[in-house]
Amino acid sequence: MKEITSTDFEKEVLKGGKVVVDFYSTECPPCEALAPKFESLASLFGSEAKFVKIFRQQNRDLADKLGVKSSPTVLFFEDGKEVGVRLSGGIRRHDLFEGMKALVGKEKVKEIKLQIKPETSQYDVAILGGGPGGLTAGLYLCQAKVNTVLIDVGLPGGNVSTTHMVSNYPGFIDPQPGYMLSHFMSEQTKQCGTSYKVAVDVTHVDLVNKKIVLDDYETIQARKIIIATGTSPNFLGVPGEKELKGNGISYCATCDAKYFGEKEVIVIGGGNSAIEEADFITKFASKVTIVHQFDKLQANKTAQEKAFANKKIGFMFEHEPRSFRKSGNSVIAEVEDLKTKLRKELVADGVFIFVGLKPNLSLFTDKLELDNWGYIKTDEDKRTNIEGVYAVGDVSSKKYRQITTAIADGTIAAISITKELD
Numbered sequence: 001m002k003e004i005t006s007t008d009f010e011k012e013v014l015k016g017g018k019v020v021v022d023f024y025s026t027e028c029p030p031c032e033a034l035a036p037k038f039e040s041l042a043s044l045f046g047s048e049a050k051f052v053k054i055f056r057q058q059n060r061d062l063a064d065k066l067g068v069k070s071s072p073t074v075l076f077f078e079d080g081k082e083v084g085v086r087l088s089g090g091i092r093r094h095d096l097f098e099g100m101k102a103l104v105g106k107e108k109v110k111e112i113k114l115q116i117k118p119e120t121s122q123y124d125v126a127i128l129g130g131g132p133g134g135l136t137a138g139l140y141l142c143q144a145k146v147n148t149v150l151i152d153v154g155l156p157g158g159n160v161s162t163t164h165m166v167s168n169y170p171g172f173i174d175p176q177p178g179y180m181l182s183h184f185m186s187e188q189t190k191q192c193g194t195s196y197k198v199a200v201d202v203t204h205v206d207l208v209n210k211k212i213v214l215d216d217y218e219t220i221q222a223r224k225i226i227i228a229t230g231t232s233p234n235f236l237g238v239p240g241e242k243e244l245k246g247n248g249i250s251y252c253a254t255c256d257a258k259y260f261g262e263k264e265v266i267v268i269g270g271g272n273s274a275i276e277e278a279d280f281i282t283k284f285a286s287k288v289t290i291v292h293q294f295d296k297l298q299a300n301k302t303a304q305e306k307a308f309a310n311k312k313i314g315f316m317f318e319h320e321p322r323s324f325r326k327s328g329n330s331v332i333a334e335v336e337d338l339k340t341k342l343r344k345e346l347v348a349d350g351v352f353i354f355v356g357l358k359p360n361l362s363l364f365t366d367k368l369e370l371d372n373w374g375y376i377k378t379d380e381d382k383r384t385n386i387e388g389v390y391a392v393g394d395v396s397s398k399k400y401r402q403i404t405t406a407i408a409d410g411t412i413a414a415i416s417i418t419k420e421l422d
């Protein structure tokens with residue numbers, strides 16, 4: 001892999017024919033995750049294009065001139081012109097192949113992909129999911145000298161990395177930015193020696209035979225598997241929702257309600273969590289408006305009575321959100337009256353959406369025993385019904401889903417696995 005500087009850019013890139021450029025930085029976990037994928041891309045497409053790396057911190061002027069704002073950023077050049085789409089963040093192998101299509105054409109990419117030789121690697125334990133549960137399991141296993149690989153479809157950190165501030169994680173006097181907390185957790189596990197396969201496509205998982213296929217051709221064969229894939233909130237799927245997530249729209253009252261002291265908040269939903277969480281939010285907020293699609297609440301009677309008796313809570317039945325946008329520090333929610341079809345705008349300081357959570361289980365085709373809500377049942381050592389398969393954290397059946405309970409699960413599974421392997 002050729003490393004160039006801004007001085008060589010004109011000769012090597014602008015006059016270099018077909019060139020793929022990786023702007024990287026040091027102390028950059030997504031850059032480390034990209035490095036082996038970029039190397040392997042270079043060896044596959046070496047006869048079709050040139051691959052170069054540029055150290056962004058030492059070539060800042062060039063990066064600024066090209067509008068490269070984050071590391072890593074991969075750019076594709078043909079005869080001095082940038083082609084295709086720039087890639088940045090947690091870049092997957094799939095994204096790189098897509099990028100190569102702009103440079104060498106779809107057919108060539110297809111032909112070269114067929115030449116990829118499948119690889120198999122053996123581990124004692126494979127952890128699926130790099131949130132607090134998976135990272136803690138990885139740390140304990142690594143310290144017990146168990147050969148472990150941690151696999152994540154994104155970058156490690158899980159839901160914590162998207163949390164603005166975490167104030168209930170023991171050991172810190174002041175609230176910690178979620179991304180820093182998850183960065184420290186991840187680095188601790190990585191520096192211990194757990195292997196990382198992150199920003200990968202998990203193509204297939206065979207829990208019974210303990211085989212996990214990544215990016216179509218890399219097979220991980222393990223003796224034990226820990227499922228730590230967490231949950232994802234159900235989204236409403238309306239315009240503006242994803243853009244304002246973490247910046248006016250939240251899916252976790254325990255985490256974020258305290259930032260709305262004496263503020264006005266909208267809660268979307270009418271089930272148990274929406275109503276219970278709305279009640280909790282009124283400990284901080286001055287006013288909560290519940291927007292619900294039906295003409296009555298779906299929450300249990302006790303929760304309903306409590307909410308109706310709470311003077312800070314107002315209700316807007318038979319209304320549904322249609323879009324969200326930001327205006328200064330306020331969030332504007334456009335809602336539709338389902339009877340009259342008329343739309344109006346509600347102004348609030350924040351919006352909480354509770355339209356359900358779903359465990360990330362879509363990849364597992366084996367018969368995992370689930371509870372009534374679709375979460376994986378485990379015994380007290382976090383074993384599932386499938387021999388050698390464990391489940392930890394939010395994806396497992398439990399009453400309280402927090403960072404501390406996920407790391408507790410990871411600890412328990414790792415210690416029991418270590419004892420079993422011994």
Ligand SMILES: Cc1cc2nc3c(=O)[nH]c(=O)nc-3n(C[C@H](O)[C@H](O)[C@H](O)COP(=O)(O)OP(=O)(O)OC[C@H]3O[C@@H](n4cnc5c(N)ncnc54)[C@H](O)[C@@H]3O)c2cc1C
Pocket residue numbers: 128129130131132133134135151152153154155156157158159160162163165166167168169202228229230231250251252254255256360363392393394395401402403404406
């Ligand atoms: C917005 C928000 C704020 C929160 N704030 C707090 C707080 O302040 N305090 C607190 O204690 N808790 C908080 N929580 C809850 C806390 O984040 C979770 O309880 C905790 O992260 C659960 O950890 P986990 O490891 O089980 O799963 P997650 O953190 O959900 O991590 C799961 C990981 O698995 C990966 N993954 C998913 N599918 C696959 C797959 N098929 N293969 C491989 N990897 C996969 C994901 O990319 C992710 O990295 C918050 C949650 C949210 C959503």
